[in-house]
Amino acid sequence: MTGLSFFRQLRRDKSGATLTEFGFVAPVLILMIMGIFDMAHSQYTSALLNGAMQKAGRDLTLESAGSQQNTIDQRVIDEIGLVVPDTATITLEKLSHFDFEDIGEAEEYTDDNNDGVCNNGEPFVDSNSNGQWDANRGEDGIGGARDAVLYTAVVSYPRLFPMYGLAGLPQEVELRASTVLRNQPYDEQDRTIETGNCV
Template identity: 60%
Template sequence: MIRRRLFIARAVLRHLRQNREGATLVEFAIVGPVLILMLMGLFDIAHTQYTSAVLYGAVQKASRDYTLESAATSQTALDTRVQDQIRAVMPNGATITFTKTAFDDFKNVNEREEWTDTNNNGTCNGGEPYQDENNNGIWDVYRGQSGLGTARDVMLYTTNVTYPRLFPMFGMIGLPANVTLSATTVLRRQPFDQGSNQSPTVRNCP
């Protein structure tokens, strides 16, 4: 009886070993998730690149308009135009912010105000003298002042965009849930024969 059962069990195992039905389904169960993850990743990268190109194009167009003397009265319209172009290719929930900083010259863009670091601690404090380039009464990491500035001033125009990823695969491969893009351009305002040309004031750090 036992021998008969062993014979039947061996026959069943031999039949299962030779049976190829359903092999494709098992193979797809192994390969499918990896393939789908790769496809979603490629689509996500492609969308990010396309969105970045649209963002840079919109910012470059807006920057040319911001060089005009009339830009001071049309800031809202210019920023709205950039927003409309960006939102057309982005999912709902995208956050768009603009930063405009004016400098006296190109050489001053993103340069900190100079100070005499007498205590060598890398911080403007303890009554150390500094050059208040933008004359706002405080020491700044950057010499510029917020806004468009005046004629002939150099403006740093930055647009930051944050939006949720299109595909829910970010958690599987360690990516953040949101995509953050940034586009920056530097331009000089018109007319070119005038300008603020503020003289820096020597002050003391607190």
């Protein structure tokens, strides 16, 4: 067999072509399958987290919520813990405000030098009574009667499938859910106003 006829025969030989083609397709196919499972798990966890937060929000509006906070928080953590790895971090935060319009707002101050910063002894309204100016005027906890409360949960856990590097995704998944509620009007709302000076 001459060299030329050998190359002609080799060119017509298709045995092993399927294996070679699968070698090209397999990595993309596996990445897509893992990505779909990863995305589905994140969406399911997010839906479960939002549901748990809505239920906790309803429970926290009751007058007895002050004595039940730990139980309500633990219920949220337990429900989320069913679908995330044991190494997951679940952080819960409650910030109470005088009214809904205060949520996410900075404490008011008098900008005497017009530099857009609370400094140089400028007076401010200490809405959360912590003795310093804050970019968020919410006070830790669920507050008192008629207060508006922002209840937030942040869940962080390592991805379940080792495809994040190939897809350019971060190793950690972070999901966040919030609910806003108003405490029942079981008493008069605290209208005390404290002031301070910016440093």
